Amino acid sequence: MTITTCIFDAYGTLFDVAAAARTAAEEPGRGALKAVWTDLAEDWRQKQLQYTWLRAITGEHCSFWQVTCDGLDWAMERRGLDTDAELRERLLALYWELAPFREVPMMLGRLKAAGKTCAILSNGSPDMLEGAVDSAGIGEYLDAVLSVEDVGIFKPAPQVYDMVEARFGCARDKVLFVSSNGWDAAGAAGYGFQTAWVNRKDEPVDRLPARPHHVLSDLTTLPELAA
Amino acid sequence: MTITTCIFDAYGTLFDVAAAARTAAEEPGRGALKAVWTDLAEDWRQKQLQYTWLRAITGEHCSFWQVTCDGLDWAMERRGLDTDAELRERLLALYWELAPFREVPMMLGRLKAAGKTCAILSNGSPDMLEGAVDSAGIGEYLDAVLSVEDVGIFKPAPQVYDMVEARFGCARDKVLFVSSNGWDAAGAAGYGFQTAWVNRKDEPVDRLPARPHHVLSDLTTLPELAA
Numbered sequence: 001m002t003i004t005t006c007i008f009d010a011y012g013t014l015f016d017v018a019a020a021a022r023t024a025a026e027e028p029g030r031g032a033l034k035a036v037w038t039d040l041a042e043d044w045r046q047k048q049l050q051y052t053w054l055r056a057i058t059g060e061h062c063s064f065w066q067v068t069c070d071g072l073d074w075a076m077e078r079r080g081l082d083t084d085a086e087l088r089e090r091l092l093a094l095y096w097e098l099a100p101f102r103e104v105p106m107m108l109g110r111l112k113a114a115g116k117t118c119a120i121l122s123n124g125s126p127d128m129l130e131g132a133v134d135s136a137g138i139g140e141y142l143d144a145v146l147s148v149e150d151v152g153i154f155k156p157a158p159q160v161y162d163m164v165e166a167r168f169g170c171a172r173d174k175v176l177f178v179s180s181n182g183w184d185a186a187g188a189a190g191y192g193f194q195t196a197w198v199n200r201k202d203e204p205v206d207r208l209p210a211r212p213h214h215v216l217s218d219l220t221t222l223p224e225l226a227a
Numbered sequence: 228m229t230i231t232t233c234i235f236d237a238y239g240t241l242f243d244v245a246a247a248a249r250t251a252a253e254e255p256g257r258g259a260l261k262a263v264w265t266d267l268a269e270d271w272r273q274k275q276l277q278y279t280w281l282r283a284i285t286g287e288h289c290s291f292w293q294v295t296c297d298g299l300d301w302a303m304e305r306r307g308l309d310t311d312a313e314l315r316e317r318l319l320a321l322y323w324e325l326a327p328f329r330e331v332p333m334m335l336g337r338l339k340a341a342g343k344t345c346a347i348l349s350n351g352s353p354d355m356l357e358g359a360v361d362s363a364g365i366g367e368y369l370d371a372v373l374s375v376e377d378v379g380i381f382k383p384a385p386q387v388y389d390m391v392e393a394r395f396g397c398a399r400d401k402v403l404f405v406s407s408n409g410w411d412a413a414g415a416a417g418y419g420f421q422t423a424w425v426n427r428k429d430e431p432v433d434r435l436p437a438r439p440h441h442v443l444s445d446l447t448t449l450p451e452l453a454a
Contacts, residue, residue: 207297
């Protein structure tokens with residue numbers, strides 16, 4: 001089977017979502033954050049995701065920016081940091097310029113050199129995605145940056161995965177969908193895409209109805225998989 | 228406003244979901260579990276819930292028993308316990324006879340003495356709920372045990388909360404919905420029930436569109452709230 005189109009999740013897959021808390025923790029005067037930044041980053045991410053899922057179920061869609069703020073507020077309160085308004089603003093500002101994982105630019109360059117269509121399909125709001133893509137300097141490799149805002153519901157609702165065919169007209173089995181989020185890889189596999197799960201944290205595979213076709217430890221070897 | 232009907236979530240609210248791992252960890256020969264049982268219980272619960280939400284979004288409903296097994300399998304693999312088939316069976320068996328929180332029988336007895344309708348509304352399968360209710364000896368206080376199996380989707384889908392009016396014919400604002408799960412309390416509040424969130428772990432309130440009307444540390448004072 002020939003892969004024509006590589007579709008990437010953004011947050012956690014191309015962009016390091018822990019980078020905001022890690023970067024802030026390295027700044028002077030952040031002693032309280034330094035002690036808890038890994039827990040804060042984990043809670044922030046988990047609540048952000050939970051809120052996307054719960055809103056998808058109840059039909060109460062909002063922007064990804066809203067759930068990003070909401071998740072951070074929950075996480076800061078849990079760690080006793082909720083009175084630090086300056087830290088909140090700093091963490092949110094850093095979310096607009098998350099570092100890409102180091103292998104990302106070369107990996108995308110190799111896919112483009114091999115003639116593949118490459119795009120992002122993300123829960124992120126268009127403005128957040130534009131900020132992250134610009135900051136990472138990877139816009140030249142991307143044929144499209146697709147946001148769930150165009151369908152008004154978060155992943156893994158099938159309407160989101162429908163956006164790929166709507167944009168590129170490609171059959172599902174010609175698409176390689178790439179995500180570091182096990183639940184997103186499972187959703188895409190169930191939808192009918194070929195899928196690669198980037199298991200950066202060496203976690204067990206999610207016990208959901210569909211399993212990813214491939215499991216990678218990072219994105220370095222992805223061009224071979226798509227060849 | 229007069230509350231006529233008290234509706235309880237089951238797992239985590241009336242029944243202690245951590246009791247299975249805690250009980251097993253106290254048994255002889257469970258050294259490996261003893262070292263990690265709190266983490267295992269937390270992962271088990273989180274994955275069980277995640278799988279209910281993800282299946283609600285993708286329309287891939289299954290029994291709560293299935294996601295309970297799936298969540299445990301993920302959690303056991305993460306802690307390196309996945310080769311212990313005997314432990315798996317033991318933990319699953321304990322899930323059928325979870326201890327109720329200690330204040331539960333007296334609280335339900337007081338509500339019934341005050342003439343309130345009392346029922347469970349749970350993601351649990353009817354057979355799992357029957358096992359837990361019997362084991363806890365609280366069946367005499369319950370006018371109904373409602374399971375999402377009758378509507379084929381998990382909470383917080385509004386179809387689940389619809390089951391209360393379908394069964395009891397009561398207006399939404401006459402219902403006091405009680406859950407220790409912040410997302411369930413938020414879903415029920417958004418649906419239009421009066422809600423009490425039992426914040427047993429002293430966690431921040433979830434940043435979801437609706438907030439619970441009342442926050443309790445346990446169920447002891449619930450009869451006053453419903454009076």
